Amino acid sequence: MIAIRPVPQRARLMLEQAGIHPLLARLYAARGVSVADELDTSLTGLLPPEQLKGIDTAATLLADAIAAQQKILIVADYDCDGATACAVGLRALRAMGGIVDYLVPNRFETGYGLSPEVAQLAAAMQPDLLITVDNGIASVAGVAAAKQLGMTVIVTDHHLPGDELPAADAIVNPNQPGCRFPSKCIAGVGVMFYVMLALRAELRRRGAFADRAEPNLAALLDLVALGTVADVVALDRNNRILVTQGLARIRQRKVQSGIAALLQVAGREAIRASTFDLGFAIGPRLNAAGRLADMSLGIECLVTDDMGRAMNIAQELDAINHQRRAIEADMQAAAAVQLEDLDAGQRASITLFDPDWHQGVIGILAGRVKEKLHRPTIVFARAGDELRGSGRSIGGLHLRDALDLVAKRHPGLIMRFGGHAAAAGLAIREDALGDFTVAFEEIARALLAPATLTRTYETDGPLEAGYYSLIPARLLQDAVWGQGFPAPVFADQFEVVQQRLLKDKHLKLTLKKGNTRLDAIRFNHPDSAPDRIHAAFRLDINEWQGEAKVQLVLEHFEAA
Structure with missing residues (x-):
């Protein structure tokens, strides 16, 4: 069933009067934006770190460890959020004088998170302080084991806690009881970025930067954007700021070598990077390492400053991702057999x-x-x-x-x-x-x-006739969309003029709306369309051999 999101007209008009493009004003109003200030994505709009419960204690413990030149160990997770959070921690802590290493659990041997077994592996690396990223809130036994082994433990996480919290020396998690940080949907990499902001402020208070420059933590926002989008957390205003700022740095080519390399092997241009590229091009390649091999490979890609090494690792990650796709195809075929019964x-x-x-x-x-x-x-x-x-x-x-x-x-x-x-x-x-x-x-x-x-395809209704062109398509492509702030999907009726099958699985169509003919495609859908369709679609750009043309990507269609 195709449904249309309601658009609060007062909000739409206010956004237009504030200078927002009419198409974007309609789309933003339908997503709950009522005033233009909510679209301000400058860093000054970020929520303050001190609202995160436990962050001051975590910053103090980390600052003490740096001052005493103690060994810090990051225990990461094996997905893209965990890898980017680990990279943020490694880069920031090293820039602030920390002696830091990392350990990422093996999905197949030790499973998820800081378990007692992982605590034993950590102890072999002889850290004084252990900090988890994107995991730990459920690691009651693992934290206890780490503390018994003599480590100070900081948990940074964003997952929902269980009935019992681990007895860590500090917990930073917006979803823990008593935390008043409004952005409950921040990703694990976002939590770690905030901890690094608080640490820098604590070191500044102690005079640590009296004779040297403070590290520019904004340089890590490309990592924060990648982890946030790939983890499919809701893009509330705070997350939209983080993602927008990170994307801006990528488009300006102020980007980590690893992200630049991953974009290159995926055939994407940094100058036109979008949330789609982060979620569907870079994210899967990093995640493939944690799924089939060892996420240490992905983390190494994100922390190296050697572009040659980054490209070598990115190509290896790309090969692993191709292997993942083949395994997935076999599993889908087996699942289809089960689902028949x-x-x-x-x-x-x-x-x-x-x-x-x-x-x-x-x-x-x-x-x-x-x-x-x-x-x-x-x-x-x-x-x-x-x-x-x-x-x-x-x-x-x-x-x-x-x-x-x-x-x-x-x-x-x-x-x-x-x-x-x-x-x-x-x-x-x-x-x-x-x-x-x-x-x-x-x-x-x-x-x-x-x-x-019953599946409902929630759409933004018909697209105005004048917007089936490259400029509106670029406008939509450059905006930040994601979970909880969905990319625009429009709906309208079309006449099907032509249709053919590409690569035995993609339906390529020529549609007609009034006097306008439009290219369209429905991926992974080999079945033909009726003569007239009611379609839910995205306005996309198909670039081929240097030519850019508008293309409708059909999410769903039914007989009109």
């Missing part, structure tokens, strides 16, 4: 398992199935004597909370879990798969209203 329309959830599936790719598969069937989906892979699952959810079901309900109603069924509203991870015993499938279905059916199980 499953009446998804009669279910409120989907749970899948295959003993041959790669645990590094199950999250992607869960996302694909969720998108296809519009059901909360959890996909499991075998990991030793347990199953590890990755889930993706639809609007209306908070996945982490749903798993919490399963765990409370069926004690012992889930060994461990964590995550967000839209994505979560868990582990169960293999012999518990059947019971978990039933329990998760019961919870999903209880929490999801019947209307939420």
Whole structure:
């Protein structure tokens, strides 16, 4: 079903009167922007660090460690958010005089986060202070083990806490109880960036920069933008500032060598970089290292200043990503066979398992199935004597909370879990798969209203006739869009003049609206279109052999 977002007309008019382009004014008003000040993306608009609970303590501990020349160890996560957060920490701490190294858990050996096993690995590196990035809020046992081994522990994270917080020396997480920081959806890399801001302020207060220049932490905003977009956190105003500023630096080529190299191997131009490039070109290549190999490779790409080395690593990451795509294709084919025997329309959830599936790719598969069937989906892979699952959810079901309900109603069924509203991870015993499938279905059916199980394509309605051109398309391309502030999708009726299949899977069309003919494409959709369609589409630019033309990317169509 295609729906149209309401547009508060008073807000739209106020934005236009403030000088905002009429098309953008309509789109921003539909996304809750009511005054032009909310579109101010200057760094002065960032929320102040002191609103983050625990940040002053963390800054003091880090400043003390730097002053005493103690060893600092960052324990990272193996996704893009964790890798960029680690890179921000490494670059900033070294610039401020810290002796710092990092450790990233191996997805296949130690699993997610600061576990007791990871604490033992950390201890072998003999740090005085351990700081987690993008993990740690659920690491009660791991933090206890690290402290017992003599380490001071700082947790920086953004995930939702459980019933018990770890006994760290400092916790910086906007979602911990009692934290008044308004941006609850900041990414892990954003939290670490804020901790570095607070550390610089503490060192400044101590006179550490009396005889040397302060580090320019704004130079790290390209990393912050990448991690924020790739982690698909909601782009509230604070996150939009971080992403806009980071993108501006990339477009000005004031960019880390690793990001420049990744853009190059992906065939993207830095000067025209967009949130789409961060989320769908660079992010997957970095994530591929954590999915199939070792995220240390991705982190090394982000911290080197040697462009030659960065290119070598970026090419290796690109090769790993191609391998990931091949594995994913095989898993999708196997999942399709399972789904043939499953009446998804009669279910409120989907749970899948295959003993041959790669645990590094199950999250992607869960996302694909969720998108296809519009059901909360959890996909499991075998990991030793347990199953590890990755889930993706639809609007209306908070996945982490749903798993919490399963765990409370069926004690012992889930060994461990964590995550967000839209994505979560868990582990169960293999012999518990059947019971978990039933329990998760019961919870999903209880929490999801019947209307939420019908997919709705929320659009911005028809695009004005004069805007099917390159200038409006560039305007939309240059703006910052993302989770919670979605990229514009328009809807209208068209006559299908021509259609053909590209590469056996993409439907290429020529559409007609009035007297205007338009190129269009629907990716990964081999089925033909009727003569007249009602389509939801994005206004895009197709650049080929130096020529740029407007193209409609169809998200959905139905007979008109």
